[in-house]
Amino acid sequence: MTLSHDVLIVGGGGAGLRAAIAVVEDDPRLTVAIVSKVYPMRSHTVSAEGGAAAVIRPDDSLDEHAYDTISGGDWLCAQDAVEVFVKEAPEELLRLEHWGCPWSREPDGRVAVRPFGGMKRMRTWFAADKTGFHLLHTLFQTSLRYERIARYDEWYVTKLLVDDGRVAGVVAVELMSGRIEAITAKAVILCTGGCGQIYPFTTNAAIKTGDGMGLAYRAGAPLKDMEFVQYHPTGLPFTGILITEAARAEGGWLINKDGYRYLQDYDLGTPSPTPVLRSMELGPRDRLSQAFVKEVEKGRTVDTPYGPIVHLDLRHLRETVIDARLPFVRELCRSYENIDPVRELIPVRPVVHYMMGGVHTDIYGATPLEGLFAAGEVACVSINGANRLGSNSLPELLVFGARAGVAAASFASGAQDLAIRPAVRAQVEDERRRLERDLLQRDGGKEPISAIREEMRATMEEGAGIYRSGSSLAKAADRLRVLQERFRSVRLEDRSRTFNTELLAALELSFMLDVAETIVHCALLREESRGAHQRVDFPARDDHRFLANSLVYRDADGSRRVEYPPVTITRWPPGERVYGR
Amino acid sequence: MVDRIILRVTRYRPESDTEPMTQEHEIPLRKDWSVLDGLNHIKDHLDGTLSYRWSCRMGVCGSCGMTVNGEPKLTCATFLGDYAPGPVRVEPLSNFPVVRDLVVDIGDFMRKLPRVKPWLIRSEQEPPAVGEYPQLPAEREEYEQFSMCINCMLCYAACPVYALDQEFLGPAAIALAQRYNLDSRDQGASERMDVLSEADGIWACTFVGECSAVCPKDVDPAGAIQRYKFTAAMDSLKALLLPRGAR
Numbered sequence: 018m019t020l021s022h023d024v025l026i027v028g029g030g031g032a033g034l035r036a037a038i039a040v041v042e043d044d045p046r047l048t049v050a051i052v053s054k055v056y057p058m059r060s061h062t063v064s065a066e067g068g069a070a071a072v073i074r075p076d077d078s079l080d081e082h083a084y085d086t087i088s089g090g091d092w093l094c095a096q097d098a099v100e101v102f103v104k105e106a107p108e109e110l111l112r113l114e115h116w117g118c119p120w121s122r123e124p125d126g127r128v129a130v131r132p133f134g135g136m137k138r139m140r141t142w143f144a145a146d147k148t149g150f151h152l153l154h155t156l157f158q159t160s161l162r163y164e165r166i167a168r169y170d171e172w173y174v175t176k177l178l179v180d181d182g183r184v185a186g187v188v189a190v191e192l193m194s195g196r197i198e199a200i201t202a203k204a205v206i207l208c209t210g211g212c213g214q215i216y217p218f219t220t221n222a223a224i225k226t227g228d229g230m231g232l233a234y235r236a237g238a239p240l241k242d243m244e245f246v247q248y249h250p251t252g253l254p255f256t257g258i259l260i261t262e263a264a265r266a267e268g269g270w271l272i273n274k275d276g277y278r279y280l281q282d283y284d285l286g287t288p289s290p291t292p293v294l295r296s297m298e299l300g301p302r303d304r305l306s307q308a309f310v311k312e313v314e315k316g317r318t319v320d321t322p323y324g325p326i327v328h329l330d331l332r333h334l335r336e337t338v339i340d341a342r343l344p345f346v347r348e349l350c351r352s353y354e355n356i357d358p359v360r361e362l363i364p365v366r367p368v369v370h371y372m373m374g375g376v377h378t379d380i381y382g383a384t385p386l387e388g389l390f391a392a393g394e395v396a397c398v399s400i401n402g403a404n405r406l407g408s409n410s411l412p413e414l415l416v417f418g419a420r421a422g423v424a425a426a427s428f429a430s431g432a433q434d435l436a437i438r439p440a441v442r443a444q445v446e447d448e449r450r451r452l453e454r455d456l457l458q459r460d461g462g463k464e465p466i467s468a469i470r471e472e473m474r475a476t477m478e479e480g481a482g483i484y485r486s487g488s489s490l491a492k493a494a495d496r497l498r499v500l501q502e503r504f505r506s507v508r509l510e511d512r513s514r515t516f517n518t519e520l521l522a523a524l525e526l527s528f529m530l531d532v533a534e535t536i537v538h539c540a541l542l543r544e545e546s547r548g549a550h551q552r553v554d555f556p557a558r559d560d561h562r563f564l565a566n567s568l569v570y571r572d573a574d575g576s577r578r579v580e581y582p583p584v585t586i587t588r589w590p591p592g593e594r595v596y597g598r
Numbered sequence: 599m600v601d602r603i604i605l606r607v608t609r610y611r612p613e614s615d616t617e618p619m620t621q622e623h624e625i626p627l628r629k630d631w632s633v634l635d636g637l638n639h640i641k642d643h644l645d646g647t648l649s650y651r652w653s654c655r656m657g658v659c660g661s662c663g664m665t666v667n668g669e670p671k672l673t674c675a676t677f678l679g680d681y682a683p684g685p686v687r688v689e690p691l692s693n694f695p696v697v698r699d700l701v702v703d704i705g706d707f708m709r710k711l712p713r714v715k716p717w718l719i720r721s722e723q724e725p726p727a728v729g730e731y732p733q734l735p736a737e738r739e740e741y742e743q744f745s746m747c748i749n750c751m752l753c754y755a756a757c758p759v760y761a762l763d764q765e766f767l768g769p770a771a772i773a774l775a776q777r778y779n780l781d782s783r784d785q786g787a788s789e790r791m792d793v794l795s796e797a798d799g800i801w802a803c804t805f806v807g808e809c810s811a812v813c814p815k816d817v818d819p820a821g822a823i824q825r826y827k828f829t830a831a832m833d834s835l836k837a838l839l840l841p842r843g844a845r
Contacts, residue, residue: 058749059659111726117718119738119745126732150658161712193697222653255630258656352675467642511647515612516698519646
């Protein structure tokens, strides 16, 4: 075993790149590497569109950003984390500006801001509607100036190595050659993003398969608040491609089949021709997606071959506004729907977008497993609580990517060199055997990967969607158990070592099944409705029982255990979420 | 009765094949399906051993570039219906070594990219606390187009110069250098000059313009290269004619 670094980062998207830069800037003696299953600039950060929130205007304040975030999260956010987040977000976005990020500008040359859902002030920085793309490429290109950031591009991490309660590195497969190697490290930072691919209809890229959540969970680190799955209210039917919230922030309307702005019927305010902050189309995502379901139930949506939809109307915005502020929306609508939003209505429906939950960390990105850190969507600090506000995820991955980088650097510089003990060597050999013998040379498997995957997705949508119930979740849990069993006889036909994407798909599916079980399990136990978790059998928020985060552990025997530590409340006691009034 | 279309897909397995071969699959022709959806149908239902890259399926991650009926395309943004009644030929991108099936090795580009220093260079790095570097909307527009490159490699696949001379920096790398050269906040144009002005830099380009024609994001690498040639020529002229202090 010769591959070794002080700090190893798994995932080369926004959080991973920011963490890597933080490590090299923090301690010039440390060696750092990023291992990623895709080239960093292919990471899913690239698909973020609308913007990044940070207080910069004199009429705004950190407390208001904090309050919007906490009320948006239905009081499940860790308030100490939110305070850190809003304080450090402006500095992080300015740093990106200094690194060349092409933020859109005001006529006088200052960085421009736009409104966003659930935000009471204009504080969302943007680069037209390709904010994530520009942010990722700026970070990636900036990372190239640091020769000390080593990269393992297109390597897939299959296992975390744990030595006596402490992380010791990973086992990874190089896709190009198929070689399986241990990469040891004093500290590992997970930055692998979310797991939208667990659901049938998602904005998430194909690579978003919950790998990091699965890795941490199997290594004994707890996952937090997994039952909170965000449906974004406006995805294109069939593809699930995201139509950014910025389309509504610039003045777009959501209308049902009668042309009626239906959000006014759901305690979100009254219609006004121009956008009003924290009102109507600028309400929070959970409430907007829930309103859609109610419209379906009332028979006021439009039926299509891909299910019911409503319309997003941008026609009253001028072509010049659409081209200047929403060019990607126009491009996507033309390519994938054959329509021009300047003249036509955009068909949309809610679509799985973001995991509020993830690997449990403190405000330094540290998990309870010594030497393991996490940042970005894979992690749950939590600043997002029961429902994330749009434009908080990009600053989150910067703030906590940087924090995790600094904390991991400090941990690694204080840690002793890890002698590779027999226990770790044995883990590596076990993993090699699993990959080579049990999977690559498997004979007689009969279950197609795609069949199990499709059934998992249908199970999740039916059982753990926008609205859930005890019975829908119990049924989903049963079906997932059966799918886990079927996965044991999964069929693999590809024997090649070279770029074996079938092996990759099987490993990803296995992580997804584990993560799906934690979502369903935690959703079943949370007998209340809060934010994105809506139980039809427990329709009210229950602060008495559930003003608490759920922490799900996988015990050594494979069983699950859930704990409920209380939410950290600093200055904002639980209250009513008020929008549009 | 579902319409169907034939996909002719290049297969190459280095462990067993001496050269690429073509595999034919008949798949459903659905109105909304991209070429990538067709490949996914093959992988999920007909042959799980087919290898190719893809991720965002919305034309922004740059993973799924392949040759479709002879042209370099993002397969997620290229639709089967436009090729009806078929057949459709799907091959790996040209000008790159083939790793397997539809997967090519883009390591050459990844090694070239840092050479053009695609990052903002300042004589002094100020802390974020000084606030943003002001930039007027018109100044942003100067480089915006070149910042849209998604590194999908279609321009390298189309470039006749790169086909003959793999040392050529190539369209995307030069466009990205120009993206920073033209950014009003950048002070690093002179540092990028050496590599861009080398024989394998801008001067190797014969201005065929194929790169700009195939770019799915309307970046105009050919334009970037022409513009830079002019800048470089003026700079060398100035160096010849003017005393040092006046340059």
